[in-house]
Amino acid sequence: MRLLLGALLTLLSQLALAVLPAPVLQALRSADIPPSAISVVVQSVEGGPARISHRAKQPMNPASVMKLVTTYAALDTLGPAYSWRTELLATVTPRDGVLDGDLYIRGSGDPALSMEQFWLLLRELRSRGIRDIRGDVITDRSRYALLAHDPGAFDNEPLAPYNVGPDALLLAHNALRIRLQPTEGGAPVLWSEPPLDGVQIDNRVQLVAGDCGDWKDTLFAAVQPAGNGALTLQISGRYARDCGERIWNVAPLPHADFFARALRAMWAELGGRITGRVREGVVPINAAVLGGIDSPPLAEVIRDINKYSNNVMARQLFLALSPSGVPADTVGAAAGVRAWAAQRNLPLPSLVMDNGSGLSRTERLSAYDLAALLRRAWASPVMPEFVSSMPVLAVDGTLRRRLKTSPLAGQAHLKTGSLADTRSIAGYVLDRNGQRVLMVAWLNHPNAKRAQPVLEALLEWVWNGNPQPLPTTD
Incomplete structure (x- = not known):
């Protein structure tokens, strides 16, 4: 045998x-x-x-x-x-630059809603004369069922952008784009997009000599509470001067928190104010469309x-x-x-x-x-x-x-x-x-x-x- x-x-x-x-x-x-x-x-x-x-x-x-x-x-x-549409809606009519009620943002699962596209959407609202939102901003994610997703489950890299899960209101792939630029001093300059309300970067990156190599493997990110709802994103590790200027993407926050902080920061940059909270909900059937933006074609x-x-x-x-x-x-x-x-x-x-x-x-x-x-x-x-x-x-x-x-x-x-x-x-x-x-x-x-x-x-x-x-x- x-x-x-x-x-x-x-x-x-x-x-x-x-x-x-x-x-x-x-x-x-x-x-x-x-x-x-x-x-x-x-x-x-x-x-x-x-x-x-x-x-x-x-x-x-x-x-x-x-x-x-x-x-x-x-x-x-x-x-x-085929394209996806993200819409802004309200149940009250804005008057004299004020929306005296809630603003609804309805997502459709757009895979390509970038920071630039979202800025244009908010700019459309400002062009209608709206400055103050005195109710809540309610995000409607109901196009997707409640999807459990652990970003660290696949390979224990929860901040890696490739581990981001789906979301009906996915903004900028839920990733923070951090730019690193070498200086003559002891640390590279860091800045990030999109702006996130209440999030500060603590730069602890050391500038070193040597080949650039797998430069991303020498950088680390960690999110820490800073009190009163604020957060600190600590960036540490080593960065070779020969790398020049590079962009490093990280996904430090859950979808809802990332979206809310980006919304508040970008709306403030446009000269607007939000009095209430940013929370989840569903658009009422009597809501009227105030603006919208389509994704690029499929x-x-x-x-x-x-x-x-x-x-x-x-x-x-x-x-x-x-x-x-x-x-x-x-x-x-x-x-x-x-x-x-x-x-x-x-x-x-x-x-x-x-x-x-x-x-x-x-x-x-x-x-x-x-x-x-x-x-x-x-x-x-x-x-x-x-x-x-x-x-x-x-x-x-x-x-x-x-x-x-x-x-x-x-x-x-x-x-x-x-x-x-x-x-x-x-x-x-x-x-x-x-x-x-x-x-x-x-x-x-x-x-x-x-x-x-x-x-x-x-x-x-x-x-x-x-x-x-x-x-x-x-």
Whole structure:
């Protein structure tokens, strides 16, 4: 029995070796990653026999490549021109610069409500002559169900901006943008945007000599109470002079507190006053609209999501796929994606989604299923918007520094992903013969951090235009 089992394992190993190109196998050996840890599909965008199909139907964690499912489903469902609207409303008519009642701010889940956009919205209110708000400001987040989210649960980094959860009134990605500028003295100058009422920065950063390197890893942030509702954001650590001027994003506060403090500070800068509290509630049916602002169209939003792998924007977009008319939640969003796939006759049996961003331990997808989605997307009316949302190899987004001196530079639109035990890549490559090819590859293994040469070797093999299919191992 043992001899039979050993022979079977040897045969499976030989089959795996037969299906992967020699440079990929060499890179896997160098990284100490077995062929059984990687899934690959390479195929013409027109379909036909796969050039490579290795463990293609095995569900695996795709990391941020899952964003391709979320963005294509949204683009195909909602349309490239879809936008979100944030509104200001009241139940009383402003007079003589005074709103003698409550102001309501209704969110719709806009993934791209920036500080600049919010300033324009508040400026519209000031242009109507309103200066004093003598009631409360009531924020309506009812478009989303109450979503429990622990920002430190994923990797014990609660202030990391990529760990921000979704919110129906998400402002500036709920992140504080801290600018660091070296000086001739002993500490860099720090300043931040957006302004936050009652929040002061305690700068304890030391300016040091040496290479810039992974400069973010040497900085630390902590929030401390300062009395009477005020807070101190203490920034400490070391910052190399050679780094020059940089921007560091942190997410120090819960959504409601961040929004309230930003609102008060920005309204005060515009010369306005708020007498009451900023609290949560629901817009009454008799409220009249005082102003509103629309997000950029979805085609632009997904460019930010895919080119820069923005997790919080992907979470927001995922929730937009939940059924309308009810508070959005992740269960409804996942059901919405499945309903869309069924309507498009696009079976995705391996698909498991929990937030749509890929920043997850539980999301799963097979290379075979994503390849089917990429073929469908290539033939769809929204193909130009979808493809252009991906980073261009060696040109922009998360791939701007990859393979810059290779003939591959500029020849591929690809989405990448990485977690501690995952590396992934998927998208479209224009090979040296002028043929458009789709590729999907990801691996789950403790040595995933060594896997970049593996994926680059595969990319080069695809670009070289090897047309003969290799034996499949599915």
